[in-house]
Amino acid sequence: MSDLPVPTNKLATASELANANDALRTRIGLLTQAIQLKHAERANSLVGMASNLGSIGRGALDQVASMQPLYRSVQYAPISIDWNLLNYLYCTHGILQTMIDEPVLDAFSGDDGPGFELTSREIGEGSVGKDGLGELMDFAEETGAWEALKYMLMWGALYGGSGLVINAGQDPDKPLDPRDVKRGRLEFYDADRWEFSGAYRSAPTFSFYGQTLDASRVITYGGKRAPRNERIILGGWGMSELQRAVEDFNVWLRGRSALYEAVNKANIDVYAINEYANTLALPNGEQTMVARIQATNAILNFARALIIDKEDDYKVVSKNLTGIADVMKENRIGISCATRMPYVKLWGTGAGSGGLSESAEIEMKQYHASITSRIRTPARSIIRKMLRLMMYAVFGKEYDISFTFQPLESLSATQVEEIKTSKQNRYMQLWNARMLKPQEMGDLLHKDKLIPIETALQRGELLPEPEPVPSTQEMFGEDTEGGDEDGERGDGKQPGATAREGRDASGTHAGGDADEDDSAGSPQS
Secondary structure (H helix, E strand, O other): OOOOOOOOOOOOOHHHHHHHHHHHHHHHHHHHHHHHHHHHHHHHHHHHHHHHHHHOOHHHHHHHHOOHHHHHHOOOOOHHHOHHHHHHHHHHOHHHHHHHHHHHHHHOOOOOOOOEEEEOOOOOOOOOOOOHHHHHHHHHHHHOHHHHHHHHHHHHHHHOOEEEEEEOOOOOOOOOOHHHOOOOOOEEEEEEHHHEOOOOOOOOEEEEOOEEEEHHHEEEEOOEOOOHHHHHHOOOOOEOHHHHHHHHHHHHHHHHHHHHHHHHOOEEEEEEOOOHHHHHHOOOHHHHHHHHHHHHHHHHHHHOOOOOOOOOEEEEEEOOOOOHHHHHHHHHHHHHHHHOOOHHHHHOOOOOOOOOOHHHHHHHHHHHHHHHHHHHHHHHHHHHHHHHHHHHHHOOOOOOOEEEEOOOOOOOHHHHHHHHHHHHHHHHHHHHOOOOOHHHHHHHHHHOOOOOOOOOOOOOOOOOOOOOOOOHHHHHOOOOOOOOOOOOOOOOOOOOHHHHHOOOOOOEOOOOOEOOOOOOOOOOO
């Protein structure tokens, strides 16, 4: 019997075998739990899909009829109260400046002046003189009154309220006395509602940068009127124009951010590196791979050349950005609808391919009607108060003055000439009917800029009635009965005298024929 071979490996002890068995059981238990978790996830996904499919029907209708979406969409803290946010939004976004400034500038736009014309029966016929209204408008321009009015309305639209501070050289904490306003001592300062520290709009006094002002020295403007609860929160002031467009403005901002991200990631560099996964598994594999990619990009950006391994690959993947322009356009249309401003007015370009379409012209008419109701109507009382103070500063007393805003629609050159021709013909008819004096005729022609200079007719140096135009026979001496070689009439009268003497009170010539319209044949036409 041969000897048994002597084992070369040492046998494991009982404790080592027990530890190995415990580790094996633990591993088997973990694998079992993982398998069970996978089966549970699969079962849950199927059950969830089935339940979701089954919920289509009454459950969806219940969500549509629910008020929860309405509660989630409400902004309980009005943006009008956050003056700091409004301030920096206005400074940052040009579209917000256009939204606030453009309607006010359009409301006071005109060919010459602040966008409205002054008329008065007292000034021009009394002791003030015919240039009294011009002197009043010059004073307003010199003191910057109309510019202060425009900025006051802009701040009112931005912050929901503003004021026009009156500086008349008097004690500011006492009531204003218009009769004590001196020329050269009247100024208007525009201020937003937050410059009046802690004041309600109906307060008897205002604190303006530490100076107490009597309420009679501040002309307030409340902007868009707020509902009752918000009006109490806002201290009696109004709402910012941005309040109505907060949701659409947020959508537009998010759309711009999404567009920037999409364009930034439209082209992606893809590096196919050999043994990439194995390299990352090494102790310093991540640092090695980052350094390798950085070196490759540096060479590519500097030398416009790419050096890679023979087994590697490089390509650029481009994303399709189709549809983003339509989404951005819809976002802009949403802001235009919320602010009641035409697309071309707010964004500087038409929504269509080019030009103003018929629908765009309708939008402009609606926009002009909105300017009249939102800006011009509340500004009328402010303008009256300013004119009253300026009359005391210029004339020393108050006169009856009215003003009329100029049309908002821009006329073409042809339409302007047609209007001028119509006015001139109307004035000529009134003059031929002896309803206007020569000086009045000259004043009307000069006021409507039909004649750019002051004529002798305006100074009253012409005859009080127009001279008739000589007929062809009188001008050229053809078939003139009883005329001599010099073209003189046989009765010794100058040409045109018979026609003038034959005009009776009824407006007919001596021959009994009705006198036609002389507007086109008069010397002044």
